[in-house]
Amino acid sequence: MDASSERLDRTTELKVRAARGGRGPATWGQRAIHTALVKLGPDAPRYNLRLSAPVEPGLPLETALRAFTELLHLHDALRTRLVERDGELVQEVDADGALPVAVLHRSSAERAAGAAAELLAEFAGRPFDLPSEWPVRLGLVLVDGLVRQTVLVLSHTASDGWGMRRAVRDLTLLAAGRSADELRAERDFTQPLEEAAEQDSPRGRRRDAAARRYWRDKLSSGPRTQLPRPDGEPDPERRFPFAVLRSPELASALPRAAARLRTSDATVLLAAAATELGRLGGQREVLFQVVVGNRFTAQSAEAVTTLAQEGLFHLPELAGEFDETVRRCQGPALSAYRHSGYHKPQLDADLDELRAAEQDLADHSVIWNDTRDPLAALMPDGVGEVPLVERELSFPDTFPARPGVSVAVDVVAAPGAIELLMVADGALLERAQMAQFLCGVEQLVLEAAE
Incomplete structure (x- = not known):
């Protein structure tokens, strides 16, 4: 691949259709991070979660895109927007939508790593528009037609570090051919709307009151x-x-x-x-x-x-x-x-x-x-x-x-x-x-x- 191929960078989309959707109050974790981001103002991007990782021995682009699409179906937090309505923070989970993906082509593994580092800095250095965009930024860097570097940035409103590691683990399984339906059938895990419902229950309100009294x-x-x-x-x-x-x-x-x-x-x-x-x-x-x-x-x-x-x-x-x-x-x-x-x-x-x-x-x-x-x-x-x-x-x-x-x-x-x-x-x-x-x-x- 000659140097001119490095100009073939483009943007594609991951399309999500008929996933689970809904609207409900924000969770305690979402509220806490949202409050912190508002206070940080221009410094809010330093709360972004970021990952740049090599892909060995490389994946076909179609395989990588399918895995990330399945990941969006699997975890509702990755399709959740936070909107203030009547003074209250609300989470809106989109059942349909599209996520832009930067696709870069480089001529060597060394240049791919450099491009991934630059893309990570760009993605992580910008705040998320939480009411209108999904809290995910994704980039893939290819060498000789195979994805060799992945760049992933999440808003902290979507995940903490623990959760991001779960997302990476699930992504590895999905890239190996598993599906979101299969993983969901194998394990029971909480989605943000379910977490918010529990927190708004009588038991959740008692827990909140006890914690605030303790503070x-x-x-x-x-x-x-x-x-x-x-x-x-x-x-x-x-x-x-x-x-x-x-x-x-x-x-x-x-x-x-x-x-x-x-x-x-x-x-x-x-x-x-x-x-x-x-x-x-x-x-x-x-x-x-x-x-x-x-x-x-x-x-x-x-x-x-x-x-x-x-x-x-x-x-x-x-x-x-x-x-x-x-x-x-x-x-x-x-x-x-x-x-x-x-x-x-x-x-x-x-x-x-x-x-x-x-x-x-x-x-x-x-x-x-x-x-x-x-x-x-x-x-x-x-x-x-x-x-x-x-x-x-x-x-x-x-x-x-x-x-x-x-x-x-x-x-x-x-x-x-x-x-x-x-x-x-x-x-x-x-x-x-x-x-x-x-x-x-x-x-x-x-x-x-x-």
Whole structure:
């Protein structure tokens, strides 16, 4: 294929006909993400979920298009628009419609990878028009007539990271010849309209009320500050440094520590983070916003939708020994997870009422997001020999100020390692203190594994 063939890029369509459709109230997860996107404004695209992956050994274009069409039939969230009607957010699931697909032709695998990276940046860098377009962008890059790269971007209103991995798994099955009807017959999973109906039921309303009451109680009684704050108003132009610790030792030690302490590895990490934050702030009480996947049933575990919301993890007192701190974390962690599903706009209104009453709310600006998913090891990028990686601590970037955030940490499963990604308010923590926090979390787990 000569270089002139690279000008044959075009757009085709995936056509959906007679799928399931309907209209209903938005789910709690959709409302929470929609609220966040509205607040972010021009920065909303950074919430987009993105994937660019090679296709080996390559697929005929017709096969790839059929698989993606079946995927749209399988998961209603991918055909769901969010519309505000009479002040309420409504989800509209289209039974019919079409999704544009960018089809690019390149002359080599190297050029295909470059084109996929460029297309991913373009797709992910634009906000979705949630009322009028489906929350999916798709691109396929071909070499010698076969699809060799796939580019997929989803709005966070359609899925969280867990759900996107389910979509990729299902796409792999569909590309191998399965159908949406076959997969639907084999497993039971929740669709967004069904999730919303459950949340609007008497049981769902009781769950919402209990969760919002829990938030009000914790924010009324928790610590007012967790890190020393300088006098005066913070500079709105200050930067938030970004630190990354990549640790193969942490990945190896974490399951051993969890087994020895007879708890989950997520609780061990959470306890380590609480301990290190307490050291930085010089106090014994800790309050985190923890991002919870809210996939507590088999039906929700298989769903492609957005269910993640924040819970409040409140540890009244760190222990002198780390093992005891881990044990103390188990109850508060369970409470945080149990009260992590709620009507977000109503919770915001509840907290505004407390502020209007001049109640000083607890500092809930520390965010902990353990993104690891057991399914990830079974996905295409998790198959094969685990690469040898070296431990590395780096500060690759800085970001603009993030309102309402002092510290945000993501836990990411990487090939052969665990990565701790930390963003912190530069007015509160210096880079050396961020390094102290990340290395301290790692060291606590390593010691607990012995």
